[in-house]
Amino acid sequence: MRLALVKALKAQTKQEVPVGAIIIKDGKVVARAHNKRESTQIATAHAELLVIEKACAKLKSWRLEGCVLYVTLEPCAMCTGATILSRVDGIVYGASDPKGGCMGTVMDLTQIKAFNHQPWVISGILKEECGQLLTSFFKNKRKQG
Numbered sequence: 001m002r003l004a005l006v007k008a009l010k011a012q013t014k015q016e017v018p019v020g021a022i023i024i025k026d027g028k029v030v031a032r033a034h035n036k037r038e039s040t041q042i043a044t045a046h047a048e049l050l051v052i053e054k055a056c057a058k059l060k061s062w063r064l065e066g067c068v069l070y071v072t073l074e075p076c077a078m079c080t081g082a083t084i085l086s087r088v089d090g091i092v093y094g095a096s097d098p099k100g101g102c103m104g105t106v107m108d109l110t111q112i113k114a115f116n117h118q119p120w121v122i123s124g125i126l127k128e129e130c131g132q133l134l135t136s137f138f139k140n141k142r143k144q145g
Helices: 002-013 047-059 077-086 127-144
Strands: 020-025 028-034 067-073 090-095 120-122
Touching: 002 020, 002 028, 002 047, 002 067, 002 127, 020 047, 028 047, 047 067, 047 077, 067 127, 090 127
Parallel strands: 067 090, 090 120
Antiparallel strands: 020 028, 020 067
């Protein structure tokens, strides 16, 4: 999670919402990414989607079996769907998202048995650090107007 926080801090320096993500396989980092919606002006440029795309390219497979996604904020519906479709084994996230989290907070898409894959989920890892980074970012944004 600390590596994901490094990516979140990089996003913050670029005026992006500070969310970072990494994918690990066999104890090694396969891919890293951070939010890029502001810089790309692409609605789907969330850290999770970008890191999944990088991992698929590196592993030359759309199936990310044996991989674990670490992300600083609970994934939204779109990103949760991408984790299910990419077949990651599990997701570890830091801060919960009370407005859009779809791994247990607003809803839990990972527990829908009709889907062909249900990744395991661990929440709350370094949640204070992850949450404080987001809180500070948005507080500063509000001050700027």
